[in-house]
Amino acid sequence: MTGIRALADSLNISIGTVSRALNGKPGVNPETRDRVLKMAQETGYVANAAGRNLRKGLTNTIGMVIGTGPAAAKGDNNFFMAVTDAMQRAMLERGVDLILLPCHAAMDPLAFLQRTLQRGSIDGLVLTATLEQDPRIAMLEASHLPFITLGRSRTPGNYAWMDLDFEGAARQSVARLAELGHRRIAIGIPKGQANLSALYLESWRQQMQAEGLSPSDDLLFVDDFTEAGGAQVAARLLDQADRPTAILMCSEPMISGFCGGLLGAGVQPGADVSVIGFRQSPLLRHLAPPISCFDMDLDALGEDMAKAILGLVYDADNALHITRAISPMTYVETASVQPLR
Amino acid sequence: MTGIRALADSLNISIGTVSRALNGKPGVNPETRDRVLKMAQETGYVANAAGRNLRKGLTNTIGMVIGTGPAAAKGDNNFFMAVTDAMQRAMLERGVDLILLPCHAAMDPLAFLQRTLQRGSIDGLVLTATLEQDPRIAMLEASHLPFITLGRSRTPGNYAWMDLDFEGAARQSVARLAELGHRRIAIGIPKGQANLSALYLESWRQQMQAEGLSPSDDLLFVDDFTEAGGAQVAARLLDQADRPTAILMCSEPMISGFCGGLLGAGVQPGADVSVIGFRQSPLLRHLAPPISCFDMDLDALGEDMAKAILGLVYDADNALHITRAISPMTYVETASVQPLR
DNA sequence: TTCGTAAATGTAAACGTTTACGAAACCTGT
DNA sequence: ACAGGTTTCGTAAACGTTTACATTTACGAA
The missing domain is CATH 3.40.50.2300 (Response regulator)
Structure with missing residues (x-):
């Protein structure tokens, strides 16, 4: 016996009650709920992703596609890291996981996207490094998977984005x-x-x-x-x-x-x-x-991105609100800029 | 009707045959197989990840946990990017996906690991930034999830690792x-x-x-x-x-x-x-x-890491071979080193 | 023709979870 | 004591796939 069934058995209650207790659903005796939570804690039980995903159609994870490859490896990945960091922190509070989906330069970005879309293992997507004309955006719009882009695009569409100025x-x-x-x-x-x-x-x-x-x-x-x-x-x-x-x-x-x-x-x-x-x-x-x-402020940017995609995916009332924001930048001058001689 | 059932219906055959045809299993009429493949191509059908995962217990994805947070954001993430890049390229040839699992510094690494283990959304794991005494390794060994560490540890155990010299x-x-x-x-x-x-x-x-x-x-x-x-x-x-x-x-x-x-x-x-x-x-x-x-040669390192974890996870005969390798480094001298005056 | 075998296909169970539904138990006011 | 309501809980179906097993079909050989 495995999973939620084992947990239920060890408590001598039904799996339905266990599930409700774990998911904070109403209609379960506070005392029972405590027992379930405690036992889950002890045994380290966490709901199996596949089972839950299959049933709910949701995975509680947001994907973020980032480009890799020779160019990216030499570029400043610290940018993505800093943003990722803030995003993850904000998502964690909601119990949502962030995974990074590296798309190698040698790979067709469209095929990669198609694959990850069909796999159905993410609830929402953050698309980065947008192109002036970006076919990935059209694909995402057709897919009905909530998404937000980090970077604008001339590609028309009614999608959410955030960008730097x-x-x-x-x-x-x-x-x-x-x-x-x-x-x-x-x-x-x-x-x-x-x-x-x-x-x-x-x-x-x-x-x-x-x-x-x-x-x-x-x-x-x-x-x-x-x-x-x-x-x-x-x-x-x-x-x-x-x-x-x-x-x-x-x-x-x-x-x-x-x-x-x-x-x-x-x-x-x-x-x-x-x-x-x-x-x-x-x-x-x-x-x-x-x-x-x-x-x-990359931290603020990441946090805002997280809020935006989370709202889009999980808050029905927010789902219609399409955020579009441009992050301000402040000029810092050094000796690399000098008056014309 | 959805998924494989819809596909089977549109061809007037059973879902069993469709599944066998799609997965290249023997015992299906070549002609039927062609019809299935063609229809799948046309309709853009791809097996739902949750369903397959639930049934097979495999997700065809390998996870790689990387540390984030203030320190990591300032460090050289290009290292991870370069390795990731090569790993992904090698995995792609086998139809396996690589996902990055950022673990924020403010988060308990053990809890994070426990969570991702239980979720059951990866077939194998790459652990990075190992500690001298690393409790994560013990947890991984107990979990029976195949893993390899990038970096050694004094933590005893019979696990695979690769490292720099x-x-x-x-x-x-x-x-x-x-x-x-x-x-x-x-x-x-x-x-x-x-x-x-x-x-x-x-x-x-x-x-x-x-x-x-x-x-x-x-x-x-x-x-x-x-x-x-x-x-x-x-x-x-x-x-x-x-x-x-x-x-x-x-x-x-x-x-x-x-x-x-x-x-x-x-x-x-x-x-x-x-x-x-x-x-x-x-x-x-x-x-x-x-x-x-x-x-x-980070490229070679990444490729070797990919091969090692793939073998561990998917090749039953390789599963007993524990790779342990130290990547060589070649000294490059610059003006930062000079004879004692 | 009939049987045996192999090839091809159909059927149904199983993976682990959530949730609609029904049953039971427990109140509360008459 | 009883009807009616509210909590609490158990049961079973459903998500989409793979696969063991059963079933049908095809095809030679007897």
Whole structure:
């Protein structure tokens, strides 16, 4: 005899009562409930996931798909870790588990998603690293599995999302550099269809024009999301006759490679070319000089994400409320940004 | 009607035949099998996870518990990401999913483990960040769930593990520094019961004695697994009259904080105090100067881990073969290590 | 034709849980 | 003492799948 049946037997009561006691359902004698809870505690009984899932159609777990692969491994996973951390903490209070679903770069993201959807082992999903056009979103909408994306997308649909203020960061960056006299303000973004790159780029364009500067094509550098890519950007930038005097970059590895490239050519980041990054990170803080970037409250972000997806999945009344929020960022300036000489 | 029943109905055959056809079991007419497969393809049918899991007692997923929380968020998660990545790739070939189980620092690791064990949603487990004495291992052994640890432990038992060569790293580090004339070679390790710290420390002791040097207590620095902790170590080290001229450190954030502490006091890492770290990482590479450390093949490690746990879980004949392997590390020297002046 | 064997298919039980439903026990006021 | 209501509890069905077993069909050989 196993599971709830064994527990019920050892207490000489029926499995129905045990189940009700454990799940906090009404209509069970407080004294009986205590006995059940105590025995469950002692024996370490926890309801089998498959059985419960089969019966209820719910698993009490939320999945979060994260990209892995060469690029991701070199990127700043600390971002995900920090968010994950806060999310899990918030979910724990509700007795919900968070699992991470790593999707390898070499794998078709759609097939991966399809698989996890069909498996039916999660109640809701957090989708990260959204693309400008993201077919995964359409798939999720069709699947009727509640989900929220971390990152926006141009893909139409009535879904919940949260994001960081890439536009604000680009806007502030350009404005600050212009204020310091810079006129040829470049931007470096990673190759690929990431939505954040698109937002970052678009906002750079707008603010450049707002400052009366030209967002010309020779100020736009697109390269691999790696240190090598950043080094490439540096090489191409230094090659220009009318060399840009400042640059915005949203990718950590690229910034690192970029600064390396500058130094290799005898050009000082900051002194010769001002650099503004996006997200605060240990690496950026330890480059020489440290890179100006934006600080944010990842803890709050994670908590908000958790609340949003939990509401969507488990609170019938909240299910209609689609949260869409943009997390603010605060600029932190370092020696990597200096007035135009 | 839903699930396999609907599929069977639409083909006018029984669910038994459908199940056999889908699962490649023998004893089904090839023609019928084709019809089933085709219909399943068309309708997008995939067996419900809960039902299958309940019946078979297997979920085709392997879990990997990773620590989160403030400390982990600041540490180098790239390590886990890289290993995870390779593991997942290897598992995918076998149709097995890998899920990450983040265990928040504020949570009791034992309770967390107990929960995931009882839930029965994984077929096998990868345990990371093992402690010198790790009660989780005993719990896992009692649970009869196949598992492998990434990191050894003094906890006795007949379990599989893989690990990095912390002893070798410490030994090589001391030997190299001694060769360069250093005599007061310190070691900095994080507080806590992590097994790797113990190995690292013990091996340092042994090699110091082998070199005819004294591993005295004033050469041992224990502090928080954070930048602040590293800075503390720097302060205490610089405070000594007979100042150590070199140090080994296995924690990335501590190294970073340590170097910051040195620089803040006008002491040059490398030139004044040689520093050797443990694992290669972007941050260590970008400190000034870059930190000497050890390179390793995380991809191979991940693949081996995957093979080991898969064999343990799904291959009956392999189930008795307990893999125990130590991943080699190769020393990469930088300007952070210099001859004693 | 008839039987025996193998191939193909159908049937039903089982996995562990939750929950609708009914039964029992216990009150409470008349 | 009894009807009616409220607690409390037990029973059994259901979730969707796999698989042991029973059953049918097909096909040669006798």
